[in-house]
Amino acid sequence: MSEVTEVQVRQEVREWLKQNWNPDLSLIEWRTKLADSGWGMPHWPKEWCGRGLPAALTPAVEEEFAAIGAVGVARAGIRLLAAATLLEHGTEFQKQKFLRRILTGEDNWCQLFSEPGSGSDLAGITTRADFDGDRWVVNGQKVWTTSAHHADYGTLLARTNWDVPKHEGMSYFILDLRQPGVEVRQLKQMNGHASFNQVFFTDAKVQPEYLVSEVDKGWPVAVTTLAHERRLADGLRAPSRKGDAKGRIYEEERVETATAMEPYKWYPQRAGRVDLVLDRARETGAIKDMNVRQDIAKLLTMSRAAEWTARRARASQRQGRPQGPEGSLGKLAASNVARAAARVHTMITGAEALLTGPDSPRDGVIAEILVSVPAVSIAGGTDEIQRNIIAERVLDLPKEPRFDTGPFRNVRRN
Ligand SMILES: Cc1cc2nc3c(=O)[nH]c(=O)nc-3n(C[C@H](O)[C@H](O)[C@H](O)COP(=O)(O)OP(=O)(O)OC[C@H]3O[C@@H](n4cnc5c(N)ncnc54)[C@H](O)[C@@H]3O)c2cc1C
Numbered sequence: 552m553s554e555v556t557e558v559q560v561r562q563e564v565r566e567w568l569k570q571n572w573n574p575d576l577s578l579i580e581w582r583t584k585l586a587d588s589g590w591g592m593p594h595w596p597k598e599w600c601g602r603g604l605p606a607a608l609t610p611a612v613e614e615e616f617a618a619i620g621a622v623g624v625a626r627a628g629i630r631l632l633a634a635a636t637l638l639e640h641g642t643e644f645q646k647q648k649f650l651r652r653i654l655t656g657e658d659n660w661c662q663l664f665s666e667p668g669s670g671s672d673l674a675g676i677t678t679r680a681d682f683d684g685d686r687w688v689v690n691g692q693k694v695w696t697t698s699a700h701h702a703d704y705g706t707l708l709a710r711t712n713w714d715v716p717k718h719e720g721m722s723y724f725i726l727d728l729r730q731p732g733v734e735v736r737q738l739k740q741m742n743g744h745a746s747f748n749q750v751f752f753t754d755a756k757v758q759p760e761y762l763v764s765e766v767d768k769g770w771p772v773a774v775t776t777l778a779h780e781r782r783l784a785d786g787l788r789a790p791s792r793k794g795d796a797k798g799r800i801y802e803e804e805r806v807e808t809a810t811a812m813e814p815y816k817w818y819p820q821r822a823g824r825v826d827l828v829l830d831r832a833r834e835t836g837a838i839k840d841m842n843v844r845q846d847i848a849k850l851l852t853m854s855r856a857a858e859w860t861a862r863r864a865r866a867s868q869r870q871g872r873p874q875g876p877e878g879s880l881g882k883l884a885a886s887n888v889a890r891a892a893a894r895v896h897t898m899i900t901g902a903e904a905l906l907t908g909p910d911s912p913r914d915g916v917i918a919e920i921l922v923s924v925p926a927v928s929i930a931g932g933t934d935e936i937q938r939n940i941i942a943e944r945v946l947d948l949p950k951e952p953r954f955d956t957g958p959f960r961n962v963r964r965n
Contacts, residue, residue, distance in 0.1 A: 576800055
C-alpha cells in the first residue's frame with residue numbers, strides 16, 4: 552500500500568470537517584463523531600477510534616482543526632496517559648469500555664500511584680489488593696492524586712504479592728472511584744489551589760475484568776504510563792481558543808474547562824511564565840539593569856534550547872522510535888528553566904513579587920509563579936530521579952546501591 556502524504560491527509564480532514572463540523576452540536580455528540588471517524592486521534596489504530604496514520608501527520612490534522620476553531624477530543628488531566636496505557640496493555644473488554652468515553656470526555660481519570668512512603672520509590676507501594684475468589688479487595692492509601700475529586704476511574708498500582716522482590720509483586724488495575732470503599736480528601740497547596748487529594752481505600756472492590764496487567768506483573772505497565780507522563784510533561788494545557796467563541800459546543804467546553812481542567816489552571820505558572828519576562832522587565836524599567844539583562848538572556852537561551860530538545864523528542868516519537876534520553880533530559884530542563892524564570896521574575900519585580908490580590912503585580916500571577924515552580928521538580932519523577940535515570944540508563948554509570956532486593960515482606964520501609 553502506498554504511503555499517505557500530508558497533502559492528502561490535509562485534504563481529507565478539511566473535507567470531513569466541511570461535512571461535519573457544527574458548533575451547535577453538544578460537546579459529546581461532536582466528540583462521538585470524532586471518535587467514530589478517527590479524526591480525534593488520527594495516529595491511534597483504526598479499530599480503536601483512530602485512523603492508523605503515522606504519528607508524524609497528527610500536527611497537520613491539528614492545524615486543520617485549529618484553522619476553523621473546531622474542538623478536539625477531551626485531553627484534560629491524565630486521561631490520555633490512561634488511554635495510551637490501555638492501548639498498549641489493555642484487554643479488548645477494557646479498550647471497548649473505556650477508550651471512547653475517555654475521548655468524548657464522559658469519564659474523568661486520575662493516577663493512583665504515589666503513597667505517603669512511596670513517591671520516588673514507587674515500587675515500594677504498600678496499598679494491597681487481595682483476591683477474595685470473586686473480586687479484588689483494595690486497602691491502603693494514595694496521595695498527591697491530581698483530580699481524584701473529579702475522577703470516575705483511576706489507574707491503580709497495588710501490591711498483590713509480598714513474597715517476591717518489590718518490582719515483581721505489583722498489579723495494575725482500573726479502579727472505579729464512585730464506590731463506598733473509596734474516600735477522597737482534597738489537599739490545599741501553598742499556591743492556594745487544591746488540585747491534589749489523599750485517597751483512602753477500605754475494602755474497595757475491583758472486578759477481575761479491570762485487571763490491566765497479569766497478576767504481579769504491573770510494573771512494566773506502570774513504566775509505560777510514566778514514560779508517557781514524562782513525554783507529556785509540557786503538554787497538559789488548557790484549550791487556547793478565545794473565550795468568546797459562540798455556539799453550544801464552545802459553551803459546554805468552557806464549563807468543562809472550569810471543572811475538569813480546574814486542577815490544572817496554575818500549570819502555566821508552575822512552568823515559570825518565561826513569556827512574561829521581557830514585558831515585565833520593560834514595564835518595570837528593570838530592562839535597563841545590565842545584570843537583569845544578562846539573566847534574561849541566559850533564561851531565554853536555556854528555554855529555547857529546552858524547547859528544541861522537546862521538539863526533537865516529539866519528532867522522534869512521531870517517527871515511531873522508542874523513547875530516548877530526551878524524556879528525562881527534557882523533564883530536567885523544564886525544572887531548570889522554571890527555577891531560573893522564578894529567579895528572574897524576582898529580580899525584575901523585587902519584594903512586590905510576594906504580593907497577591909488585585910493591586911499586586913499582574914494580579915498575583917508573579918507571586919503564583921514563585922510558589923508554583925517547585926512542583927515542576929517533583930511531579931512525574933523528581934530531578935534527582937531523572938538524574939539517576941540519565942546516569943544509569945544513558946551514561947551507563949554504576950547503579951545506586953540497593954538494599955531492597957529480597958522478598959518485599961522483609962524489605963525495610965519508611
Ligand atoms: C504537581 C504534582 C502532581 C502530582 N500528581 C500525581 C498524581 O496524579 N498521581 C500520583 O500518583 N502522584 C502524583 N504526584 C506525586 C509525585 O509523583 C511524587 O511527589 C514524586 O514522585 C516524588 O515523590 P515524593 O513526593 O514521595 O518524594 P520522595 O520520594 O519522598 O522524595 C523526597 C526527596 O528525596 C529525593 N530522593 C528520593 N529518592 C532518591 C534517590 N534514590 N536518589 C536521590 N534523591 C532521592 C527526591 O528527589 C526528593 O528531593 C504529583 C506531584 C506533583 C508535585
